[in-house]
Amino acid sequence: MSRVPILVILGATGSGKSKLGIELAEKFTGEIISADSMQVYKGLDIITAKVTKEERLQAVHHLIDVVDPLVNFTVVDFRNRALPIIDALISKKKMPVIVGGTNYYIESLLWKILIEDPNEKKVSGTETSCISFSEKNSASVDNIKKPEEEKIEKEKEESDEELLIKKPRLELPESNEELHEKLAQVDPDMARRLHPNNRRKVIRSLEVFEKFGTRHSELLKLQREAGGSGLGGPLRYQEPIILWLCCDQEVHDKRLNSRVDSMVEAGLVKELLDFHERYNEDRLKNNEAPDYTKGIFQSIGFKEFHNYLILPEDERSSEKGQKMLQESIAELKLVTRRYARKQKKWIMNRMIRRTDRQVPSVYSLNCTHIDKWKSDVLEPAIEIVSSLLKGEKPKQHMPLNEQVKNRKVADSSNEESHFCQICERIFIGELQWKVHLRSIKHKKVEKRKRLAANKEATTKKEKLEKAPGSV
Known part of the structure; x- marks a missing residue:
């Protein structure tokens, strides 16, 4: 083949991304880069739904089990580790197969959207691959919230520089009006785009100006001039191949419920109890409250099981304890289904429906019927990739983003008050x-x-x- 493309497999949790990734990596001599914000952490294999040891032998996997569970590993850290791996694979004529459900991680690889705060300490072992302002890319730093922590029904997605900025210092003493007035003085264009009550975004724009000495609005302008949009800078790699596993919603909901039941049968509760006990030894010594905002604790599961996990051992087997356990399992199923919907909405709003962004062709594969995996998923995926490798358009498959009528034409970075x-x-x-x-x-x-x-x-x-x- 004349070039080595980036292959990306998108899809909601439980859609079969790992399975397809392994099959295509074997077929096209590729290696898998896991783009999952929880699978980077060591241990807790069940709650993070890691591939098995047997599956890892079928294809080389990168960025699984690489960080201590209590370390706050950010999207910038991920990008800095993943890019050198991708570039090394391409130089060896091996196809990088990016697989994962953390769409922000995937986005950081596909588009030039991040810069690094020079004052921030890097996670040990993280290689630097910064994007400088001279390259005219967007300015964004560190740390994002897990998608499941955001409001599920929020229709208007935030622009990339809004999501990928270091968590603002919300304890600032100034009122919302005072902060907005301060922003109006240093960056009037940005102030016109932000509501005074949107405290987090106002602080973020002030921090961008403070850290980089450049107006936030100017950085957004630079990223658009470089071929980007209000969602971020231009594509990093030309013509990546993107496959999206889609499933009927009702079928997917049932599948996710069964998946949680399988996790419980595989020892999920014991896994959580063991880790929770180790973590609490240090927490209780220091008289600290449980913190579910860092490291592996951001994973779906810990919050839902918290009340059960803190019960004394003798109470867990009581009627009260068992009731609490069943409530935790039901809650885990609920948030998992919500997270899957959020993942789907994210792909639609930030990729499929965009007209103001460089978005590669996205090919959908129907994974509704597991018994038809080969005919509905694997064979079409092989045909699509094979055609694109030859420089041809797949004969039987049209990109999904060429079929969508209800497109998003507004650029959130240009909106004014x-x-x-x-x-x-x-x-x-x-x-x-x-x-x-x-x-x-x-x-x-x-x-x-x-x-x-x-x-x-x-x-x-x-x-x-x-x-x-x-x-």
Whole structure:
């Protein structure tokens, strides 16, 4: 083949990404880069759904079991470790097969979207592969929240520089209005795009200016000039091959429920108890509250089982303990299903529906019927990859992003604020503004103020007419 492409396998949790990744790595002489924010941690194989030792023998896997479970491993750390591996594989004419459900990790490899804070300490063993401002890429730093920690039904995704910035210092003493005014002084363009109550984003923009000495709005402008968009910079590798495993929602929900049951049967609870006990030895000595915001504790499972895990050993087998255990299992199933929906929505909003971003062709594969895996998933995947390697378009498969009608045309980094004089409220973006103007609430306030103004005018007129000397 004339070139070695990057092969990316997308899909919600439990869709079969690992299975397809191994099969394609074997077929096309590739090696797998795991893009899973929890599988980078050592241990806890069940809760993080790692591939088995037998599966790892079928294809070389990278970035699994590489970090201590309590280390806060960020997307920047992941990118800095993954890029040298990808480049080394390409130089050896081996296909990098990126597999994982942490879409932000995959995004950091496909697009030039991150820069590194020079003041931040690197995780031990992390190689540096920075993107400088001179390359005209977007400015974003460190640390993101797990998708399941975000509001599930949030329709408007945040731009890349908003999601991939170091966690803001929300304990700053200034009020929202004071912080927004400060931003207006150093970066008026950015201030017009942010609501004063959006404290986190306002602080983030102030921190960008403080750390890099450059306006946040200017950095966004640079990334667009480099071929990027409000979601980040341009593509890092040309013409990557992207496969997306899709499943009927009802079938997928049942599959995820069964997956959780299988985890429990495989020893999930014991795995959590053992790790929780080791962790709590140090925590209790230091009289610290449990912290589920760092390391492996961000994984789905710990929060859901917390009340059960902290029970005394003799109470776990009691009626109360068993009830709590079943509630934890049910909650784990619920958040897993929600997370899968969030993953699907992320792919649609940040890739499939985009018109303002360099998005490669994305080919969907139907994994609804497990008994038809070979005909519905494996064979079509091989045909797509084989055709693209020859420089040909797959004959029987059209990219999904060429079929979507309801596309996203708004660039969130360009939206500006509108102030409603009647309601005395600020709205960001044309969509919110137009919706507000048509809203019943706005019309009610407008009518109430109009009536009040008319009444006041009438009262003044009557007073003038009754005043001495009036005609």
